[in-house]
Amino acid sequence: MKKINIGLIGFGNVGSGVVKILRERKASLKSKIGSEINIKKIADKDIASKRNVSIDKGLLTKDVREVILDPHIDVVVELIGGIHPAKEFIIEALKNGKNIITANKALLAECGKELFAIADDRGKSIYFEASVGAGIPIIKSLREGLVANKFHSIFGIVNGTSNYILSEMSRNNCTFAEALRQAQAKGFAEKDPALDIAGVDSAHKLIILAYLCFGRFVSLDDIFVEGISRISLSDINYAKELGFEIKLLAIAQKEKDELEVRVHPTLIPKKHLLSSVESMFNAIYVSSDLAGELLFYGPGAGQLSAASAVVSDLVDLAQDIRAGLFRSNLNIIADSSIVKLRKIDETHSRYYIRFMAKDQPGVLAKISGILAKFGISIASVTQKERKKAKHVPIVMIIHDAREKDLRAALAMITRLNVIGENSVAIRMEEV
Amino acid sequence: MKKINIGLIGFGNVGSGVVKILRERKASLKSKIGSEINIKKIADKDIASKRNVSIDKGLLTKDVREVILDPHIDVVVELIGGIHPAKEFIIEALKNGKNIITANKALLAECGKELFAIADDRGKSIYFEASVGAGIPIIKSLREGLVANKFHSIFGIVNGTSNYILSEMSRNNCTFAEALRQAQAKGFAEKDPALDIAGVDSAHKLIILAYLCFGRFVSLDDIFVEGISRISLSDINYAKELGFEIKLLAIAQKEKDELEVRVHPTLIPKKHLLSSVESMFNAIYVSSDLAGELLFYGPGAGQLSAASAVVSDLVDLAQDIRAGLFRSNLNIIADSSIVKLRKIDETHSRYYIRFMAKDQPGVLAKISGILAKFGISIASVTQKERKKAKHVPIVMIIHDAREKDLRAALAMITRLNVIGENSVAIRMEEV
Numbered sequence: 001m002k003k004i005n006i007g008l009i010g011f012g013n014v015g016s017g018v019v020k021i022l023r024e025r026k027a028s029l030k031s032k033i034g035s036e037i038n039i040k041k042i043a044d045k046d047i048a049s050k051r052n053v054s055i056d057k058g059l060l061t062k063d064v065r066e067v068i069l070d071p072h073i074d075v076v077v078e079l080i081g082g083i084h085p086a087k088e089f090i091i092e093a094l095k096n097g098k099n100i101i102t103a104n105k106a107l108l109a110e111c112g113k114e115l116f117a118i119a120d121d122r123g124k125s126i127y128f129e130a131s132v133g134a135g136i137p138i139i140k141s142l143r144e145g146l147v148a149n150k151f152h153s154i155f156g157i158v159n160g161t162s163n164y165i166l167s168e169m170s171r172n173n174c175t176f177a178e179a180l181r182q183a184q185a186k187g188f189a190e191k192d193p194a195l196d197i198a199g200v201d202s203a204h205k206l207i208i209l210a211y212l213c214f215g216r217f218v219s220l221d222d223i224f225v226e227g228i229s230r231i232s233l234s235d236i237n238y239a240k241e242l243g244f245e246i247k248l249l250a251i252a253q254k255e256k257d258e259l260e261v262r263v264h265p266t267l268i269p270k271k272h273l274l275s276s277v278e279s280m281f282n283a284i285y286v287s288s289d290l291a292g293e294l295l296f297y298g299p300g301a302g303q304l305s306a307a308s309a310v311v312s313d314l315v316d317l318a319q320d321i322r323a324g325l326f327r328s329n330l331n332i333i334a335d336s337s338i339v340k341l342r343k344i345d346e347t348h349s350r351y352y353i354r355f356m357a358k359d360q361p362g363v364l365a366k367i368s369g370i371l372a373k374f375g376i377s378i379a380s381v382t383q384k385e386r387k388k389a390k391h392v393p394i395v396m397i398i399h400d401a402r403e404k405d406l407r408a409a410l411a412m413i414t415r416l417n418v419i420g421e422n423s424v425a426i427r428m429e430e431v
Numbered sequence: 432m433k434k435i436n437i438g439l440i441g442f443g444n445v446g447s448g449v450v451k452i453l454r455e456r457k458a459s460l461k462s463k464i465g466s467e468i469n470i471k472k473i474a475d476k477d478i479a480s481k482r483n484v485s486i487d488k489g490l491l492t493k494d495v496r497e498v499i500l501d502p503h504i505d506v507v508v509e510l511i512g513g514i515h516p517a518k519e520f521i522i523e524a525l526k527n528g529k530n531i532i533t534a535n536k537a538l539l540a541e542c543g544k545e546l547f548a549i550a551d552d553r554g555k556s557i558y559f560e561a562s563v564g565a566g567i568p569i570i571k572s573l574r575e576g577l578v579a580n581k582f583h584s585i586f587g588i589v590n591g592t593s594n595y596i597l598s599e600m601s602r603n604n605c606t607f608a609e610a611l612r613q614a615q616a617k618g619f620a621e622k623d624p625a626l627d628i629a630g631v632d633s634a635h636k637l638i639i640l641a642y643l644c645f646g647r648f649v650s651l652d653d654i655f656v657e658g659i660s661r662i663s664l665s666d667i668n669y670a671k672e673l674g675f676e677i678k679l680l681a682i683a684q685k686e687k688d689e690l691e692v693r694v695h696p697t698l699i700p701k702k703h704l705l706s707s708v709e710s711m712f713n714a715i716y717v718s719s720d721l722a723g724e725l726l727f728y729g730p731g732a733g734q735l736s737a738a739s740a741v742v743s744d745l746v747d748l749a750q751d752i753r754a755g756l757f758r759s760n761l762n763i764i765a766d767s768s769i770v771k772l773r774k775i776d777e778t779h780s781r782y783y784i785r786f787m788a789k790d791q792p793g794v795l796a797k798i799s800g801i802l803a804k805f806g807i808s809i810a811s812v813t814q815k816e817r818k819k820a821k822h823v824p825i826v827m828i829i830h831d832a833r834e835k836d837l838r839a840a841l842a843m844i845t846r847l848n849v850i851g852e853n854s855v856a857i858r859m860e861e862v
Binding site: 021025027028029031032129134135136137140141144145146147148149271273276277283288289290291292293294295296297298299302304305307308309311312315316319322323324325331332333 | 452456458459460462463560565566567568571572575576577578579580702704707708714719720721722723724725726727728729730733735736738739740742743746747750753754755756762763764
């Protein structure tokens with residue numbers, strides 16, 4: 001039986017994990033596929049550093065074209081990340097008749113539609129299981145396992161770094177800065193963690209998930225994105241007292257004939273499974289019309305976890321190749337009941353709000369008066385510890401309010417001279 | 432493009448769900464598969480009763496052979512359940528060149544190996560996503576998504592009825608009998624709920640999961656099976672006070688070079704996700720060597736949920752048929768590091784134990800003396816409410832002990848004249 005020849009672009013952490021798995025599981029993979037997966041070439045800028053897997057030096061090259069142009073290579077596995085030059089490499093590989101496996105969420109989020117169209121044009125497949133949730137088979141589950149379903153919403157904890165920081169703060173009572181330092185020390189956060197903690201990585205993954213669920217590619221600009229850097233330890237603790245955990249959620253949700261796509265810190269009731277997702281773990285909560293409410297949970301990062309997903313793509317692709325099939329990514333039918341994206345201003349939610357107020361009579365009356373003016377009603381209010389500080393925290397839960405009204409009310413309240421700086425409003429989800 | 436013709440055996444709850452989905456999602460399924468799925472024939476003993484889907488009367492037949500022998504039918508979907516005559520129908524269909532989709536866990540558990548061999552012999556596929564966890568794509572995830580992984584263990588809440596009863600008891604402080612009555616009233620339990628509450632249904636599903644994870648078909652006799660009918664409300668409440676929920680778990684776990692397969696009520700720490708799985712929901716917690724610890728959660732039953740799984744199998748099978756592929760169920764390599772099954776006597780666990788003891792001096796000394804004799808050490812002990820009852824409950828958590836030793840110690844303790852009837856021992860899992 002014909003070997004399936006593959007070429008790797010990127011021989012870093014995940015790339016060497018893939019090589020390790022293909023070597024160690026050679027026999028069992030071969031028996032499952034019916035053909036051998038053969039690593040023909042590995043391109044990387046750095047071919048000198050030692051990896052944790054030994055490899056024939058002859059396979060390594062600094063010239064990516066030796067992978068892309070090799071007529072014997074069937075599959076190109078792109079693991080360098082980022083938009084450029086990954087995009088150009090993939091396009092050239094497709095044009096040279098290669099199938100593609102990629103873990104590149106940023107690229108798929110920003111150029112997926114274009115790449116999928118080029119692939120379909122050439123009758124080649126693009127597989128991308130490792131792009132969301134590492135080894136959790138969420139892409140396969142949405143595309144294949146739930147193929148008959150329509151979706152109502154998807155709520156994802158899809159950034160391990162942010163979740164690690166928030167759950168460390170909650171479990172160990174440490175500040176954001178301390179938790180971030182710790183995450184960096186353990187290798188759970190990059191030196192420059194901006195993409196993760198600002199929510200952009202979550203937004204990239206949300207674009208992919210929303211495409212699979214609703215059949216439309218939203219652009220990054222269409223997504224409301226708020227990261228976790230302004231979440232304070234006190235808010236985490238106040239939320240806890242009220243029975244909630246704060247998580248960074250990536251949300252795509254159908255509301256009547258509109259689709260909401262947003263990434264932001266969210267209060268989740270402790271009884272909900274998503275509130276128990278800790279440390280580097282990811283979880284995707286899917287609401288579907290036939291299979292109901294589902295949760296997919298697992299480590300959101302890690303060399304072997306991501307490599308496990310890449311190898312599962314390889315096995316699928318090898319079977320496609322043997323059968324002469326190609327799998328289109330463009331046959332996901334757009335949910336025709338969605339007519340437009342809902343702007344964040346128009347979304348509704350319950351909110352957790354914290355004001356820092358002077359401890360004097362009449363403050364609460366002023367605040368609640370302004371909220372009432374905007375039609376916002378209060379579900380609960382607590383004035384926290386009465387210290388000799390200049391301002392004391394007032395914590396409120398408010399009933400369902402429109403974002404636009406809430407923002408206007410907050411702006412007005414913040415201008416009161418009895419209110420200090422740093423008012424906080426965090427959305428709540430029943431999920 | 433050639434139509435894929437299917438025949439249904441069984442037009443009950445799930446069967447009519449499948450028909451409904453195939454009709455309502457016709458266009459989107461066709462665009463995904465590239466061919467139309469056409470229902471050619473539906474066999475059922477009862478072709479007179481009204482279903483919640485309208486259907487051309489001409490499709491219905493009482494004669495199952497009209498499905499099995501129809502040369503134009505590519506796929507036979509078996510949804511009647513039970514061993515006989517489902518087994519004979521499937522074998523005859525395979526011999527007549529049909530591919531099979533089934534939701535029949537009892538049949539697969541007891542005769543899976545035989546059926547898979549016949550299918551391979553004929554180059555036909557058997558798909559069975561709906562057999563475990565209804566619409567949760569757990570079969571696909573284990574077979575395909577985690578294809579490169581070796582497994583350490585699988586812990587499943589796989590029987591919705593049992594989980595409904597246990598979680599009702601825990602949430603609403605009701606007795607087993609009350610919870611069962613309620614489950615029956617809501618249609619969540621059969622009139623004769625024996626298979627569910629005695630753990631046999633869970634054991635059937637465990638056989639399927641263990642095969643996918645470890646490559647061996649264990650027989651029902653090899654599985655230690657204990658149901659939930661002896662779980663009392665007091666034990667649920669005592670467990671809760673100690674920070675645990677009681678769940679019926681189906682467990683397959685590698686311990687050194689042995690495999691443990693068992694179904695029994697289990698104390699699970701409240702911080703673990705499995706403890707939060709309530710009502711009719713199922714969840715499967717998988718420990719794998721590459722993708723790590725994963726959880727798959729969703730409704731464990733329901734017409735459309737199970738039908739969603741059947742239709743996903745249909746889509747996969749339709750693609751196989753178009754490509755001329757068949758998918759073997761025999762290419763799962765047995766984990767060669769497992770040399771035998773571990774007998775329940777030899778398994779180790781922490782335990783929750785409750786004795787009913789006379790409230791007099793020296794009782795605890797006697798109990799702990801006997802435990803010590805068997806090398807069993809106590810982690811915690813609480814004597815519960817001191818009422819005027821003849822016996823008071825003594826609740827203990829004991830450290831890791833061998834089942835055989837624990838049973839011997841319990842037998843000896845039960846013979847003490849200070850100890851009443853109904854001592855209870857429930858395993859604990861850290862998971």
